[in-house]
Amino acid sequence: MxxxxxxxxxxxxxxxxxxxxxxxxxxxxxxxxxxxxxxxxxxxxxxxxxxxxxxxxxxxxxxxxxxxxxxxxxxxxxxxxxxxxxxxxxxxxxxxxxxxxxxxxxxxxxxxxxxxFHTEKPGERIVIKPTWEEYSPKDNEIVVELDPGAAFGTGTHATTSMCICELEKLVKPGMKVFDVGTGSGILSIIAAKLGAREIQAVDYDASVLKIVQENLEQNNVEKIISVAQSDLMQNIHGKADLVIANIVADIIIRLFDQLDEHLADGGTLLTSGIIEDRIDDVLNAAAAHGYSVVKRMENKGWACITFIRC
Structure with a gap:
């Protein structure tokens, strides 16, 4: 061909x-x-x-x-x-x-x-490697195997790498995590490998779910992470200690309408995929729903913002 x-x-x-x-x-x-x-x-x-x-x-x-x-x-x-x-x-x-x-x-x-595509280390512990390369983890490194494919997210883009750095700090053993707009599933996989006990990963695009499932199995975390098609948090059940939303500003703004129903008391919202021109729009939506900024990172014209309930 x-x-x-x-x-x-x-x-x-x-x-x-x-x-x-x-x-x-x-x-x-x-x-x-x-x-x-x-x-x-x-x-x-x-x-x-x-x-x-x-x-x-x-x-x-x-x-x-x-x-x-x-x-x-x-x-x-x-x-x-x-x-x-x-x-x-x-x-x-x-x-x-x-x-x-x-x-x-x-x-x-x-x-x-x-x-x-080569092995990358976007955070302090997380290493992302394609399946065709060999890598021996050092010290407390955690290796995630992920090949570039038909779903967004291999860890190299600024939006994803900032999330990875924050997940290394935010995820605690036994946590319940929701990943909204999971893409390739990379952030869910990382959360699982960092010790989260239960993760619900959802995406609006049903065509990526098969790829996500394959990535979960490749990393032996399929028993920890469930995958579903969902418009935002429509098909998510219960409340999580941490909600991840690495999507785009407009979708994050919509997410605040559903967040109280699915974020546990004292829980954290990690957002990314926000272009710098839309940062204020997201901050205004967060404030209107009673959420305040814990941390804000910017890299190459993108922002990653962590929120908690005021």
Whole structure:
């Protein structure tokens, strides 16, 4: 089979949303080339040697996806461009928005793209590794096995990495946790490995649930975490000590309407996926529902905010 590499140049803000559009179109792989992330690697000392120069222009991210060359390709490309236009209409900056396509030779690129994904340590203890790499944990490190796939979240994006750092501090043994908008299930898996005793992971997109279940089994936490399709907390039962919502500002704002029913007294809400332009909107919604900020982190134009009931 031949493949079409579809590439778009866009903003950091739009990166994950564009990737989700690709995945909804059935892309068999998505690659994000973020010059800020590459600079971080070069300066972190994680590579013994590299001849890659420090990027001076870091505002534009390139997102690539691979679609089969068949009778559906033209329609998928038209849908992709339309969905990107809708992002702009919803206030998400996507410029420059330049789209290019290139047909690839009939080759097994499914192994080639693996060079983009390596073992990462986003927090002090949590290590995220793809299944094809070997890693021996050091000291008190906790290893999560997760391959890039059709669901959001491998730990490299700022929104997820900030959540991981906070979960290392927030999760206590025996906790009950709700993960709203679970994506790949990465945050639920981490909470389980940190000692949570019961976790309900939900997502509005029913198509990701099979992937989540596979990720749970890969990490041997399927007995701790239950998975369900849900619009916010509609299909969540009981009250949790910790609610995680790594989604987007508009959904987090809606979440406050349901939170009192599902957050235990003294419980904590961990939110992320909030672009800096929407921070005040989320803070205002929280205050209106009686929630105050415990901690606020910002990284690369994104915010991660922890709340408790006033």
């Amino acid at each position: 031949k493949w079409c590499e579809v590439s778009i140049q866009t903003t950091h803000e739009a990166t994950e949303l564009v990737a989700e559009i690709f995945r909804d179109l059935g892309a068999s792989g998505v690659v994000i080339e973020d010059p800020e992330l590459i600079n971080d690697y070069i300066t972190s000392g994680k590579w013994d040697y590299t001849d890659i120069p420090i990027a001076t222009e870091t505002q534009v991210v390139t997102v690539k996806a691979y679609l089969p060359v068949n009778g559906e390709l033209e329609g998928r490309l038209m849908t992709f461009r339309h969905e990107v236009e809708l992002l702009e209409k919803r206030g998400v900056r996507t410029e420059p928005g330049t789209v290019s396509t290139m047909e690839l030779a009939d080759e097994d690129w499914s192994d080639t793209w693996k060079k983009y």
